[in-house]
Amino acid sequence: MEWGLALAILGAALAAGCAGSGSALGVGVAGESGAGVMTEDPGKFGLILLLQAIPGTQGIYGLLTGFFTIMKVGLLGGSPVPVSLEQGMAILFACLPIAIVGYISGFSQGKTSAACIQLIAKRPEETGKAVILPAMVETYAVLALLMSIILLNGISL
Amino acid sequence: MRLLKAECDYTYAVSRIKAMENRMVDSTILQQMADADGFDSAWKLLMETCYGQWVAETGASSYDKLLEAELAYLYNELRKFVPDPSIVSLFQVPYDFHNMKVVLKSLFAQRGGGESRWDLLVSMGSYPADEMILAIESEDYRLLPYQLHRVIPSCVMIWEQTKNILEIENILDRHMFYAMRLIADDISFPGVKEYVRLRIDGENIRTMLRLKRLNVDVSEVLDHLHPGGIFSSDLLTQLYPEPRESWSRALSFGYMGDALSGIEEVEDFQVLPEVERRSDRLISSYLDQYQYDPFAPEQVVRYLWFKEMEVRNLRIILVGKASGVEKDMIKGLLRHAA
Numbered sequence: 422m423e424w425g426l427a428l429a430i431l432g433a434a435l436a437a438g439c440a441g442s443g444s445a446l447g448v449g450v451a452g453e454s455g456a457g458v459m460t461e462d463p464g465k466f467g468l469i470l471l472l473q474a475i476p477g478t479q480g481i482y483g484l485l486t487g488f489f490t491i492m493k494v495g496l497l498g499g500s501p502v503p504v505s506l507e508q509g510m511a512i513l514f515a516c517l518p519i520a521i522v523g524y525i526s527g528f529s530q531g532k533t534s535a536a537c538i539q540l541i542a543k544r545p546e547e548t549g550k551a552v553i554l555p556a557m558v559e560t561y562a563v564l565a566l567l568m569s570i571i572l573l574n575g576i577s578l
Numbered sequence: 579m580r581l582l583k584a585e586c587d588y589t590y591a592v593s594r595i596k597a598m599e600n601r602m603v604d605s606t607i608l609q610q611m612a613d614a615d616g617f618d619s620a621w622k623l624l625m626e627t628c629y630g631q632w633v634a635e636t637g638a639s640s641y642d643k644l645l646e647a648e649l650a651y652l653y654n655e656l657r658k659f660v661p662d663p664s665i666v667s668l669f670q671v672p673y674d675f676h677n678m679k680v681v682l683k684s685l686f687a688q689r690g691g692g693e694s695r696w697d698l699l700v701s702m703g704s705y706p707a708d709e710m711i712l713a714i715e716s717e718d719y720r721l722l723p724y725q726l727h728r729v730i731p732s733c734v735m736i737w738e739q740t741k742n743i744l745e746i747e748n749i750l751d752r753h754m755f756y757a758m759r760l761i762a763d764d765i766s767f768p769g770v771k772e773y774v775r776l777r778i779d780g781e782n783i784r785t786m787l788r789l790k791r792l793n794v795d796v797s798e799v800l801d802h803l804h805p806g807g808i809f810s811s812d813l814l815t816q817l818y819p820e821p822r823e824s825w826s827r828a829l830s831f832g833y834m835g836d837a838l839s840g841i842e843e844v845e846d847f848q849v850l851p852e853v854e855r856r857s858d859r860l861i862s863s864y865l866d867q868y869q870y871d872p873f874a875p876e877q878v879v880r881y882l883w884f885k886e887m888e889v890r891n892l893r894i895i896l897v898g899k900a901s902g903v904e905k906d907m908i909k910g911l912l913r914h915a916a
Contacts, residue, residue: 454593462600535586
């Protein structure tokens, strides 16, 4: 296998792996918080599920970037296109925004969700605001996804 | 990764505690109970709170049993899900030492031909009272918790030689704070250590005021102070001969020094309850700084502290109502509620 293709695969793996890890950590933290509240008040399941699901989006963004990358290098169809070392490195770098930001924002969003689950445990009437706060963290994951996609689009093979 | 995870170790516990806080008796209900016409009205209001369940579940008929049932349930429940149960133990230590005093006094009473007072034992401790009785009666102190085997023989010896129960209580109180310090030292959270230091400072200040009122000589003061607070025992001993009004300035460098500010304006007979109320309020204020940290282990301490305050407030109201104390006086004695 060419080095360029290997680097492109590394980029796809990092995008899906890091962003997915961030989401896993975030959903885990929010889930722990949700379980704590539901032990005392099972009636809040619907609201808690919503808040727990929010940090899961980074994993989807990472997967999307990964798919986009492997489609670009033709791996999905089973006939890879030739990728030079420089092109492979460019693809790897293009994948880094969502890999890094996905990991950090996934975990941070999970923490915010956990805090907001505590908020609705105390004040159920503030659910609307509680959903907005973790959504703010989402902004930066979306920006990173955009950057990765734009960069990948800009690389011609 | 390990660091990130460690930061969130208390997520489940804190979230569950936040949900449990909804069941606390808030200041509005406390005010309504204090304003109630008599004991029956106050009791009726109490039955509408989480305490009402204990009448049906345990058949508790007196308010003492009711409050005890709630605290015992709470400690047992928290021990199951708090990652470090020794944080809960910090609050159970005083009850264990209360039980130890009851067991020792009962033993001494039995030896003098009197009766045991097992009815005074409480269930909120972390160590079973039955095992405590067994250990004391069989003089096998090795299994006692908090290194009590080191002090119980000397307590028994003091009783046999001098019959001085106050000295025995003083030894046990001193050891209780020592045990709390040992537990806090094993916990790595700064807020927990600070909580114990504040408790020791508050106790030392109250002890100094009591000794001053009794005109106890300065040479005896050190024996009554507990080491481990922010204010060292030496500093407090040096301060003791000074007028009470100057203590506040000398102790202003520490958080608990505020408990004495403007104390000269308080009537002499009200100084002790006022300082006790202020020191409780200062601990509440200190713990309130962790109120909005969703992952802070100190939230456990904060919840338990406010639960203790809640029980204390309810006891003040119910005892006051049962004895016909005026509403305003009851309200004046109430602690800061969560």
